[in-house]
Amino acid sequence: MISWTVLCNCIKRSTINNYYQILEVAPDADAGTIKKSFRRLAHQYHPDKNPDNTFAHTHFTALKAAYEVLSDAHKRKDYDKELWLLQKNSLHYTRAVTPALMLDRLQQVWAAILVKKEYHVIENHLTDYLCSMMSDHHIAIFQQQASDSAYEQFTEQVLALCRTLPQHQSAMVLASLKKLNTYNEGMLKSIERYEDSRKHRDIYHKYTGWFILGIALLLCFLMYWYSRQ
Known part of the structure; x- marks a missing residue:
């Protein structure tokens, strides 16, 4: 669960220090x-070591805050x-929304999901x-400015992100x-093909467990039957 404090902090500010960049480590870096x-x-x-260097003093303070x-x-x-959450809301703080910006934000979200598997569970926020991002206003901008390759x-990218969501949220x-x-x-045809493949995949996952259970029960019955012969 995301705490109320975290949510309020994110809403109050549209920027945040990137502690990973400050410490020059990857977002998935371990404690060591x-x-x-x-x-x-x-x-x-x-x-x-830097008595007259103002930047060094400031950066040292930032390093301590990041490490803490x-x-x-x-x-x-x-x-x-x-x-x-900041990434989720950041598009609303941007004045000049363009197809390139929208695509860049999607790619950032995808990169975050690949690095932090826990984001798979924040399904409501991703949805x-x-x-x-595809509000009426943004859609109008995209339809006016986007090239075929941007579409x-x-x-x-959206279809790739949908694969991390449950069926009802993906819909x-x-x-x-x-x-x-x-x-x-x-x-539109690509989206329809995705929907068809998603339906088949969901049906497969829904009944695979029952199928395996049925096979297991059948094998148990056959073993029991042969043991009685």
Whole structure:
């Protein structure tokens, strides 16, 4: 669950310090890597070694703040969620929305999901984000400015993200995606093919367990029957 404090912090500000960049580590870095990088950078920018360097003093303070959060598992988890929520709402703070910007935001979300598998469980936020990105206003901008290649890239990226969502939430996103592609017959066919494959996959997953159970029971019965002969 995302705490009320994290949500409020995200709503109050449209920017946030990227502690991973400050400590020069990847978002999936383990505790040992973070500690090692902090020690190296703290030694490099320590005020005692840079008495007349204002930037070093400021950066050293930022390093300590970043390490305080990322070295604590609970604080880091809340911070990661705050980054996610900020990314979810960031499009609303942007004045000049363009197809290129929309595609870039989708790619950032996809990259976050690949790095942080826990984002798979924040399904409501991902659904809200995708639907808000394809609001009537954004769709109008996209239809006026986007090239054919932009339509294709955007649609493929949304479909990839839909694969991480349950069927009912995926359907909500696909409805918006169809609206965006109203005048693009080729992309509409791609969406329909995805829906068909999704239905087949869901049916397969729904009945696979029962099929395996039936086979197991049949084998048990046959073994019992042969043992009685």
